[in-house]
Amino acid sequence: MAAPHTYxxxxxxxxxxxIGEADRIVTIYTPGFGKLQAIAKGACRxxxxxxxxxxxxxxxxxxxxxxRNLDIITQSQTIDAFPALRNDLWHMACALYTLELVDSSTLxxxxxxxxxxxxxxxxxxxxxxxNDESVVRYFELHLLQHLGYRPQLRRCVNCDxxxxxxxxxxxxxxxxxxxxxxxxxxxxxxxxxxxALKVLRLWQGCDYSTASRVKVGxxxxxELKQVMQGYIRHLLQGEVKSMTWLEExxxxxxxxxxxxx
Amino acid sequence: MASIAEPIARLIAELNKLPGIGxxxxxxxxxxxxxMPDEEVKSLAEAIMSLKEKVELCSVxxxxxxxxxxxxxxxxxxxxxxxxxxxxxxxxxxxxxxxKFKGVYHVLHGTISPAQGIGPQELKVKELLxxxxxxxxxxxxxxxxxxxxxEATAMYLRQMIHPLGINISRLARGLxxxxxxxxxxxxxxxxxxxxxxxx
Numbered sequence: 001m002a003a004p005h006t007y008x009x010x011x012x013x014x015x016x017x018x019i020g021e022a023d024r025i026v027t028i029y030t031p032g033f034g035k036l037q038a039i040a041k042g043a044c045r046x047x048x049x050x051x052x053x054x055x056x057x058x059x060x061x062x063x064x065x066x067x068r069n070l071d072i073i074t075q076s077q078t079i080d081a082f083p084a085l086r087n088d089l090w091h092m093a094c095a096l097y098t099l100e101l102v103d104s105s106t107l108x109x110x111x112x113x114x115x116x117x118x119x120x121x122x123x124x125x126x127x128x129x130x131n132d133e134s135v136v137r138y139f140e141l142h143l144l145q146h147l148g149y150r151p152q153l154r155r156c157v158n159c160d161x162x163x164x165x166x167x168x169x170x171x172x173x174x175x176x177x178x179x180x181x182x183x184x185x186x187x188x189x190x191x192x193x194x195x196a197l198k199v200l201r202l203w204q205g206c207d208y209s210t211a212s213r214v215k216v217g218x219x220x221x222x223e224l225k226q227v228m229q230g231y232i233r234h235l236l237q238g239e240v241k242s243m244t245w246l247e248e249x250x251x252x253x254x255x256x257x258x259x260x261x
Numbered sequence: 262m263a264s265i266a267e268p269i270a271r272l273i274a275e276l277n278k279l280p281g282i283g284x285x286x287x288x289x290x291x292x293x294x295x296x297m298p299d300e301e302v303k304s305l306a307e308a309i310m311s312l313k314e315k316v317e318l319c320s321v322x323x324x325x326x327x328x329x330x331x332x333x334x335x336x337x338x339x340x341x342x343x344x345x346x347x348x349x350x351x352x353x354x355x356x357x358x359x360x361k362f363k364g365v366y367h368v369l370h371g372t373i374s375p376a377q378g379i380g381p382q383e384l385k386v387k388e389l390l391x392x393x394x395x396x397x398x399x400x401x402x403x404x405x406x407x408x409x410x411x412e413a414t415a416m417y418l419r420q421m422i423h424p425l426g427i428n429i430s431r432l433a434r435g436l437x438x439x440x441x442x443x444x445x446x447x448x449x450x451x452x453x454x455x456x457x458x459x460x
Contacts, residue, residue: 046437046440241378244378
């Protein structure tokens, strides 16, 4: 029997660009097919049935038709448009960062349903959470895990010895912690405090509701951010563009707070 | 392409660079031009030349114009205390067509798009803030598209303009004329309900 011409899926729109007069090329992340690129015909016209249903950062139920090159989105119904993320610049920037990470770290047609669930949960958490930094760090850590780059945080990646509660080191190259003795052979590694290691270990093994109960101070938060982003940059071999925007917003909010103090 | 005369091959190659024009369309246009009257072809060539020679950005609103400042910025009849901020020069045309807006414009030349590495520095945001310094502006209307990037840009501008104490408004969002409620997305329909008006 011939394969069906159409199929249905739930999808989160992670990227989109305009093509032609009124069409859009939409990159979606789905639970069953992984990342896909599809065309939303006429989506830029005011009366389009697709329009807002294929907008960036929308979780939709879609029907797609097999195309010669790209599949065509024939129907789309929004399940969640995450309005809380659209009404706040910082929340929006965090959400766009997670979308870019998923887009740049995955291949097309490579199924990874746990990663889809992680992305969806992260967007929902961002809608409710006051602690965005922790949500984003938790997302980064588990994204790496689902991609097969789970950092080794329990034992030294070099000599496999138990780690002592002292300042250890994070090796991007080896994807885990080096004990102080092994670090002498690879001195470019980044120092990691005992508290940061504890938080990463806890986050690695728990769900988000448990992770969100951990109180992370500004200094520890900065350390965790630098470690995770250094590792992500190393793996992607490049900058995450949305990160620059996040940092700019962060700087602006610090400047504003200093101004009001 | 050895069998094709050089000028024809050259024009095909040039037209092929335009968006939406493939090799076949380029070939068809080239042969069409070849059979057009001389004066029409000359007029087309002149129009293309003058596009780059005479057109520039207005030093006030950054709209594309052949006179600097542009006719809208020069018009004393218009309300210069209202600035409508748009993404692209082409967005001014439909707004002007409504005949409802008598203020002036400011063109950003893009939107903030973090994933493409486009930040406020790449847009005419600094120039807008400079225009707002002299206290003559009473209202800024943010008319960026109701897309993710458009919203991000509008929110960023609100953050920057708010301390100046100028009224900031955003174009209303809702159902387009001739559309169908059944197919409206949740965000649009929700906003249409929130922004409903007495009838």
